[in-house]
Amino acid sequence: MKNDLLNLLTDWQKLKSRKHNLLLIFYSLLTGTLSGAVVILYRLGLDKIGILREKLFENLSVWNFCTGIFIFILIGVILQFLVMKFPLISGSGIPQVKALLMQKIHFRWLPELILKFFGGLLSIGVGLSLGREGPSIHLGALVGEGINEVTGRSEMEKKYFITCGASAGLAAAFNAPLAGVIFALEELHKFFSPLLLICTLIASITADFLTRIFLGYHPVFNFEVTAPTEFNSLMEIFLILIFGIIMSFMGKLFSDNLIKFQKVYKKIDLNPYFKAAGLMLIAFFTAFLFKDITGGGHNLIEKITQYPTPVLILFLLLAGKFLYTLISYSSGFPGGIFLPMLVIGALLGKIYGIFIVNLFGVSDIYITHYIILGMAAYFTAVVRAPITGIILILEMTGNFSHLFALTFISAVSYIITEFINLEPVYDVLFNNMSFASNKDINKEKKIITVTIPVIADSKLSNKMVRDLKWPADTLLAGIRRDGNEFIPNGNTILKNGDLLVILTDKEKASVIAYYLYEMGTIVKFSKKNRTKKGVTLFIRVTPLLYIKNSLPYSAAFSNPSLL
Template identity: 45%
Template sequence: MSVASRNITDNESILPTLNFWYSFRPVLFAKSIIVGVVTGFLVVALRIGLTAAHDIRKSLYEALPEKPLPIQLGWVFLLVIAGLLIGYTIKRYPLIRGSGIPQVKGALNRQIRLSWFPELFLKFFGGIVGIGAGLSLGREGPCVQLGSYVGLSMLHHSKTPNLERKYLITSGAAAGLSAAFNAPLAGVIFVLEEMHKSFSPLLLVCSMASSTAADFVASHFFGLRPIFDFHAINVIPQEYFHFAIILGIVIAFVGHLFKKALYFFQDFYVRLRIPVILRPVLPLLLSVLLGLYCFDVTGGGHHLIESLCYDNKTLLFLSVLLCLKFLFTTLCYGSGNPGGIFLPLLLIGALVGQIYGGLLQAFGLIDSSHNMNFMIMGMAANFTAIVRAPVTGAILILEMSGNFNHLLGLVGVCMSTYLVGSFIKSRPVYDVLLDRLIHRNPGIFVGNERRKVILEIPVSIDSFLEHKQVAHIDWPEGTVLIGIMRGEKEFIPKPKTEILPGDQLLILASEEDAGKVQMSLIAMGASPED
């Protein structure tokens, strides 16, 4: 055996793959900027459409009780038709269901093959129709998937799509989240922490370029102000920090329960044998009752989060909102409607945090001026509990609020939530959703044996690969270790080369086996706690 080589003899695609690997970086950087700009405009259109739909829906439900019965029934009929159209679409194109983030993770792991056309357009309009009609889903997951589709569309004009694929999909995903939240830094950190759980300098630069470009476009339309105005909230005193730690522990269990409910309602439709085409109809009909009697529960929840800062709501009313939002969000997501859970989970965290702060205030443990601090920390903690990405959770709330004075409290609450989640073995929601998606849709990725791809595998501390010589490792069949990136240095390994923590291994493999090979090698290079 040469250096990690077995059964790769097809030089037809190996030489072009290797030659282009060392010359495509400037071109890739430029393409990442283009992906960011296009994604920015696409997300802006989605945000404008959803804002208009929210305003129309609010006016409609305010006037609907006074309208004659035929008009009321007409609105219900329109929702049924919309549900059937969405149901038909998700049945024919199952990869546009739900958030879209598990699909993007699967595409990066070569477990799923996404088709940007027509899925991009179906995801866009499906999100506007479903969320705009009142479903408790967010725009952020679809924005991430839309950005990845933009990156995929660029590959059709590439001479080496297998090399550029990971970078352009990642760049598009970062740009989608950046434009959705006006949070370019959170967009970059999210794709690295959650989707890759590692990074290389090139991946970081491409993600930063696309994320910044998308934020520039979004800021042109929506301004430079943060998505939420939390400037008036005081910084939490250090004597309240132990309350923040307790909040993180509480929300770790709330987030775990939310994930269980999410999986339950996915199975709920299957157990009842409700046809896929009919599944979106049920939550849309339920949205009529909620729209009439508790409008705040419908939609993603952006306006409700803002109102929590200024409206004094009773603890009883906040508790009712929390229960309704919790159940309605999980029911909507389980139906397969295009839409994410980002904004709803932030709202759920905000409600838990404000209820918690209200109880502390009622018992005289905190001053009333700091109640809102726990709302903000609840948002970051619930994101950490569900997504299992504490750095993204803290940075996202900081960027969305435009106030970095809350950093210390957010980091503390996110860390306590993350540690408790590890103790109760609460898996990241998108990893579980991806596993369930692949299990229910076998054969959604078929590679080409003649095409070769280069995989980048990070090596973590205490991993199986750490401090092992290349010749002493049982590498997967049909792979070649062609290089090691160690800091700024890149070299071709020898049989006695020792692999160190922090190395990035460059592995040549066939596209057909890349998915299994990548997952196997990532497991070998990961720390035990990962």
């Protein structure tokens, strides 16, 4: 116990050293390089296997038809075997990364890296409506875990490597380095330090640099349009407001059904391999008859942007992509929902854009405009990460003329989903993970550190240490204030902007950190409690302005475990 405590204090002290920080930055560069290389290979592999799938259906003789069905079923059996033996490679991988940062699971980085890589190639390659972005984030995190294990760095530094790998993975998947950084901070942590910010930025830029060398210097979507100005400002805002409301409810429909489809798939009383074979038959005939909704959907977005499409066909594509994504993800096979979400948002945007053009007689440029807005709004509604959504679409399109409209519709979508109590989809998926059955969970008791910010007017602000009611099994080991660190005593007054370094038991860390984080970041509206259905309304203030009516207990705070 004493040695654990001494090691933690030593690790925390190291993070103050400029020499150590430079070494950490070097490892971030290394993580970004290796993560970028892995994701580049992953993207190239997906392109090749996608070409093979198309060739299979171009000249489909009876022999090719039967051979194709056999290959698809065989792939389904292989994928089912892999996810049963290595459950952490299933799905997008983002919930797993969140669980790792919360220290609820451990990665077996090398076998899981290899199997996630090839499992993703197979599941997306057969045409399941899954995206490459979630697996790319997971692959990057696995690379970060591997670098930490090989180099023998500390538990505290491991979180930096994992975060750097995750941000680099998204940067390489979308050619979007800033989105990679913001996603890692906004979605995975919801809190950050300057050192974490610079490490993730270096990793993302490095991965994006490699991607541009090997895959080309161009945005993911080539939308050569600027924001239209045919409406006056008030009318434009009104139309975007209506669209944002629609997208919010469509996002809720997707999130709710994503979990329902997973539960229904699990309840089907069949051998798992028979279920996988049945899913592969669906995948085969979908690729044969309705190939536009297969895969992530990048080509579909390009098509509906470049070519006129009847509204009836758009509704069919929307319904097909929506249902096929839910079915595909319910299987648990490796693959994400990032890009399929953007496709659904783009289809809704085109439908709304056509309606606006026909109703008001404006130019067709509004159709592309609302396709762009639809992707950002739908992403924000489902993932609940508005800043990531804005930056991601800006980088993917390479056009900043839509910045105001993107910002406004993302804000609308976020606020509306707040009122309808829509939880972030990755938090919901995280809460549905079966940690109790995971053999990789570390049962050994261990002391860890968490860091808690102190925000103005919170319960910790301007209070003496001895006057506060601290949870059991916690020790306030240090305070970081204005770039300096010191050890507090009972008479120390906590100030706005302080970062508290707290030692606690690993098994209780999530609950304790969640309780202390609320004390440090929740500001009441007034001295008199205002309630709604018995729940106290509050504002959670973080650097990313995270506003909530209430927080689920299971969303126990994870990000402040980083210094």
